[in-house]
Amino acid sequence: MRLPKYEYQELSEPGSIRLLRFGQCNFDTKSSIEISLEIFKIDEAPPSLALSYCWGKKKAKKDIVCDGKRVRITTTLFEALEHLYPRMDSTSENSLSYLWIDQLCIDQCDGQEKNHQVALMGNIYRGAMRTVVWLGPDQNVAKEAFDLIHQTFAVVEREYPDHQNLETFPIRMFDEELHAERGLPVEFDGAWAALTALLNRPWFKRLWVLQEVVLSREDAFVVCGSEDGSWYVLSVVCEWIGANGYYAEAYCPATVFNIGHMRYASQRKGKLDLASLAFMMSVKFNSTNPRDKVFGLLGLASQDESDRLIPDYSLSSTEVYQNLARDLVCRQGNLAWLNMPLSHNKHIKDSFRRIGSQSWWRSAPSWVPHLNVHTWFQPTMMDRVSTDYKGTGSKLGWLEHYRVSGDVPAKSRDVPSSSGCAKISTLSLKGLRVDTLCCCFEVNTVSSLTWQTQRWRHRTRFEKAGWNDWRQQAYVSYGYVSWMRRPVCLRLWSEVLESRPDLDIVMLARLMCEATTMNQRGNVTPVKDADFDAFCAYMVEIYDAWGGKFRPSHSRFHRSFDVLRQHGEGGISSRYQSLMQTRCHMRRCFITQDGRIGVGPTSMKKGDTVVVLFGGGTPYVLRRWKGKWLFLGGCYVTGIMRGESIQSWRAGELQEEWFDIV
Numbered sequence: 001m002r003l004p005k006y007e008y009q010e011l012s013e014p015g016s017i018r019l020l021r022f023g024q025c026n027f028d029t030k031s032s033i034e035i036s037l038e039i040f041k042i043d044e045a046p047p048s049l050a051l052s053y054c055w056g057k058k059k060a061k062k063d064i065v066c067d068g069k070r071v072r073i074t075t076t077l078f079e080a081l082e083h084l085y086p087r088m089d090s091t092s093e094n095s096l097s098y099l100w101i102d103q104l105c106i107d108q109c110d111g112q113e114k115n116h117q118v119a120l121m122g123n124i125y126r127g128a129m130r131t132v133v134w135l136g137p138d139q140n141v142a143k144e145a146f147d148l149i150h151q152t153f154a155v156v157e158r159e160y161p162d163h164q165n166l167e168t169f170p171i172r173m174f175d176e177e178l179h180a181e182r183g184l185p186v187e188f189d190g191a192w193a194a195l196t197a198l199l200n201r202p203w204f205k206r207l208w209v210l211q212e213v214v215l216s217r218e219d220a221f222v223v224c225g226s227e228d229g230s231w232y233v234l235s236v237v238c239e240w241i242g243a244n245g246y247y248a249e250a251y252c253p254a255t256v257f258n259i260g261h262m263r264y265a266s267q268r269k270g271k272l273d274l275a276s277l278a279f280m281m282s283v284k285f286n287s288t289n290p291r292d293k294v295f296g297l298l299g300l301a302s303q304d305e306s307d308r309l310i311p312d313y314s315l316s317s318t319e320v321y322q323n324l325a326r327d328l329v330c331r332q333g334n335l336a337w338l339n340m341p342l343s344h345n346k347h348i349k350d351s352f353r354r355i356g357s358q359s360w361w362r363s364a365p366s367w368v369p370h371l372n373v374h375t376w377f378q379p380t381m382m383d384r385v386s387t388d389y390k391g392t393g394s395k396l397g398w399l400e401h402y403r404v405s406g407d408v409p410a411k412s413r414d415v416p417s418s419s420g421c422a423k424i425s426t427l428s429l430k431g432l433r434v435d436t437l438c439c440c441f442e443v444n445t446v447s448s449l450t451w452q453t454q455r456w457r458h459r460t461r462f463e464k465a466g467w468n469d470w471r472q473q474a475y476v477s478y479g480y481v482s483w484m485r486r487p488v489c490l491r492l493w494s495e496v497l498e499s500r501p502d503l504d505i506v507m508l509a510r511l512m513c514e515a516t517t518m519n520q521r522g523n524v525t526p527v528k529d530a531d532f533d534a535f536c537a538y539m540v541e542i543y544d545a546w547g548g549k550f551r552p553s554h555s556r557f558h559r560s561f562d563v564l565r566q567h568g569e570g571g572i573s574s575r576y577q578s579l580m581q582t583r584c585h586m587r588r589c590f591i592t593q594d595g596r597i598g599v600g601p602t603s604m605k606k607g608d609t610v611v612v613l614f615g616g617g618t619p620y621v622l623r624r625w626k627g628k629w630l631f632l633g634g635c636y637v638t639g640i641m642r643g644e645s646i647q648s649w650r651a652g653e654l655q656e657e658w659f660d661i662v
Contacts, residue, residue, distance in 0.1 A: 006069035008037075008107040015042045017117070017124060018105040019098040022085055023065070033064040033081050037105065038098075042123055048098035050128035052212035052220070053080050054136075054202045055103065055288075066104070077103055080134040083223065099132075100124055111313055118311040122211060122299025131216035131231075133209075135201050138225025144194035146227045148185065152237045155182045163236055167267060174245030187251060196253050198224065199238070204255040207285035207292055211299035214266045235263040258284050265300060274301040274309070275328050275337055275396035279381070282371040290317035293371035294324050317372070318343060318364040325368050326424065333410035335429075335616040336396045339382045339634040340369035342601075348623070348630055350603035352443055352586065367427045367631040367661045379586035379601075382518070382618050382634050398617030401519060405431075406643035410615025415660055426628070427661045431613035432654045434645050435592040435637070437621070439495050441488050443602045444584040449488075449577075487542050489516070489580075492589045492597075497556045500595045505556075505563045509536065511638045513576070515597040518583040518636040531579070533571030536564040538580075541573050583636075592637070601633030610637055611659060612645045628662045 011018070016039055023034030040046070056076030063070050064078065073081075084099075106117045125131060135142075156163055185191045203209060213220050213231060220231035238252075238259035246252050261280055265272060277297045287293055295311040308327060315323075321343065328337045343364035364370070384399055411430040496508055503511075513535035543561050587599045592610060604621045611622050619640060621632040648654045 003065065003068070003070040006066045006071045008110070009039065011039065011113060011116070013041065014116075015120070016040065017042050017045060017100070017120065019045060019048050020101055020104055021097055021099075033078070033085070034066075035064060035081075035104070036067050042120060042127060045127065046098055047129050048100055048127075050100045050125050050131045050212065050216075051080065051084070051134060052131050052203075052209050053077065053101075053134040054206055071104065073103055076136070077101065079137060083137075083225070084132065084134065100128060115311050115313055118295055118313075119298070119306075122215060122306065125212055125215040125299065126217065128217065130218045131212050131220040133203070133213065133220050133222045133231060135198065135203050135222065135224040138227065139197070141194040141197045142224040142227040144191050145198040146224070146229050148191040148195050149229065149234055149237050152184060152241065153233050155184065156236055156240050160240075168264075169240050169243035172244050174249045187249065192251050199253050199255045199259075204258050205284075205286050207281065207287040207296040210262060210265060210281060210285065211296065213262055214269055214300060235259050235266070239263050269300070272300060273395055274298070274305045274324070275332075275334055277301060278324070278371060279340070279396050287372075289313075290372045291315070291320045293317075294320050318368065321370060322365060322368045322424065326427065329410070329427065329429075330412040333412075333615050334396060335410055335613060336398055337369060338367060338616075338620065338631070339398075339618065340371070341379075342366065342631070342633055343368045343370040345630065347625060348603050348632065352602040365425045365427070365631075365662055380582050382636070402617040402641060403643050404612050404619050404641055404645065405614050405616050406646040408614045408646060410613070413658065425662060427631075428658055429613045429615075429661065430656055430658050431611050431616070432645050432649055432656060433609055433611055434619065434640060434654070435594050435596060435610040437590050437604060437606055437608045437610065438593045439499075439591040440605055441492060441589045443586065443588055444488060445586065449581045449584060486546055488589060489539060489542055490546060492516075492591075493539065493560070494554075494557050495591050496597060497560060498554055499591055501556075505560045506567070509539075509560075509564060509567070511597055515599055515636060515638050516584055516589065517576070517579040518599060519641065520579055520583060530571075531576060533567055533569075534573060534576035535571070536568030537571030538568075538573035538576045540565050540568045590635075594639075596637050596639050598635050598637035600635030600637075603632045604635075608632060610635065610640075612640065613659070614656075622659060622661070625662070629659050631661045 018037045018039055021036050021038060023036060054076055056074045058074060060075040061072045062075055062078040063072055064081070065071070102117075102121070107113050160166060160169070216231075222229050222231050222234055238256040241247070241252050242256040242260050247254060247256055261284055265277070265281075274294075274297060277300055278294065281297065282293050287296055291311075291313060294309065298306045298309060298311065301309075305327075308331075309324060312320075325337055328334045343366075345366040346363035348366060382398065382402065384397065413428045413430075415426040415428045493512060496512055497505075500508055510532055513532055517531065540561060543564075584599055586602060588602060588604060590598050590600055590604065592598065596610075598610070598619075600621050604623075608621050608623045610619050612619055616634075618634045619637050621635050623630040623632055645654060649656060
């Protein structure tokens with residue numbers, strides 16, 4: 001006879017939670033798991049463990065018995081309960097009677113309860129005695145992987161006896177001889193394959209695990225099949241592996257850096273603002289529900305931020321991201337958030353911005369960043385998280401030499417709607433109108449920038465990698481088509497020479513080098529000599545391959561390469577190429593009416609406006625639309641990155657104005 005379906009008892013009192021308790025389970029006879037759910041006030045709950053795991057496929061379900069009735073859970077959770085019950089029953093260290101598991105302790109069909117419980121999850125994991133991490137069944141890799149983890153940890157202890165006090169490990173290139181001296185397995189040893197298989201499990205890419213592990217009162221307990229170990233040991237080993245170049249040599253997967261981010265968050269517990277958390281974690285970690293890119297981090301944010309941004313699953317993901325952006329920009333004055341990848345807007349025709357977003361079919365206000373962005377369509381960030389290890393914490397900001405608005409703070413205002421209330425879809429910021437775009441080039445991709453040094457007869461083999469994702473198909477195909485055109489660097493250089501006849505070739509070359517690398521190294525002067533020599537060598541290399549087919553409208557173009565060739569002697573072209581590819585990827589090069597050179601967002605076009613918003617570290621590109629402004633994104637523009645526009649404003653040469661961005 002089939003048991004009736006379990007019905008959840010309402011959590012009537014604020015701050016109440018459910019805890020799971022195992023009943024009699026006879027796995028040998030394959031009878032169903034029996035549990036009971038009990039309600040407690042969170043501050044009066046008995047000692048318990050909290051489970052961190054992956055839900056798995058929601059369609060794959062198994063039945064268990066809860067208080068004499070039937071409950072359906074995912075197969076992944078069923079496997080976890082099968083393995084954990086004997087441990088909780090027999091291991092003295094983990095013999096606590098109660099467990100908190102989100103899938104069972106929250107009524108997933110009650111949206112209001114889900115909102116309330118998600119808001120409490122930070123306190124739930126803080127209150128639990130320990131978090132138990134379930135990575136899944138053994139799959140014949142767990143023992144070998146854990147053995148390698150312990151072997152590597154012994155090496156870390158020898159090299160860094162005080163590793164518990166280290167903020168980070170020093171970054172080093174992989175050293176083959178040193179690797180052999182350490183006694184670790186060789187590259188193609190099965191132990192590394194086992195570790196890779198373990199670290200490639202979905203748990204290491206799940207966003208919710210951040211707070212589940214970071215907030216654990218004691219060191220989390222990692223379980224995989226019959227093997228187990230310490231989370232601290234695993235995190236230290238993975239960060240050490242990443243810092244010593246093992247990933248670059250294909251010894252391990254990229255998830256070692258995810259674990260490094262988790263260890264960093266553990267060390268900075270309570271000292272990272274929400275903007276920093278989202279900036280670092282949103283791309284590295286995945287969530288099935290895009291709202292969880294914000295809600296899944298609230299438990300790690302400051303109390304003030306988590307109190308203002310209450311989880312509400314009745315809101316769309318766009319509304320959640322919009323509320324976060326408005327809070328960060330208007331309340332905290334943090335314009336660095338506007339340099340994040342942006343949501344699709346129906347009034348901005350930009351295929352890259354649209355298909356790069358996982359909710360590409362929706363339209364959001366143009367200024368709302370989108371945290372579920374496909375990495376193929378994400379440019380290198382112009383922001384950074386500045387860490388004060390001796391102070392109170394970290395904050396999302398810009399590179400120190402990006403000071404376009406100087407010391408002028410952000411200024412915002414509410415724009416009233418027809419009903420008199422503030423119009424939340426409009427962001428009104430004060431700033432300066434600086435320049436206008438007069439020439440834009442096509443969108444750059446790493447593939448198109450790499451291939452542009454090759455002539456057709458010398459082309460590289462077209463790689464058909466990653467054709468399982470239609471977005472990746474579009475990305476690679478665009479790079480292939482772009483490569484067939486004349487290189488963007490030659491066309492940009494030709495326009496630069498024509499637009500600024502008043503400047504000598506060396507100065508123009510330095511400015512173009514600064515713009516296309518976005519002054520990544522932070523030089524006070526436009527660029528260092530080594531970077532300038534590398535730029536000249538790169539330009540000469542491209543000119544030698546394509547220059548004979550290039551027909552500019554002025555003679556200065558061909559003569560300029562005599563100068564560049566002199567300065568490029570001894571320069572390493574790959575030095576500039578790597579910098580340029582990193583900064584120009586998924587951006588357009590442009591020239592303004594005043595002859596400034598820049599690199600900006602994919603959606604900009606001729607006639608768009610370069611503005612300096614007060615409180616911003618970089619300029620932004622806006623587009624006039626029906627008396628309002630559309631936000632296109634941040635950019636780098638020569639001649640205004642060190643506060644020159646603010647000086648002109650204070651001298652009365654520029655006028656401040658309000659920009660109502662929709």
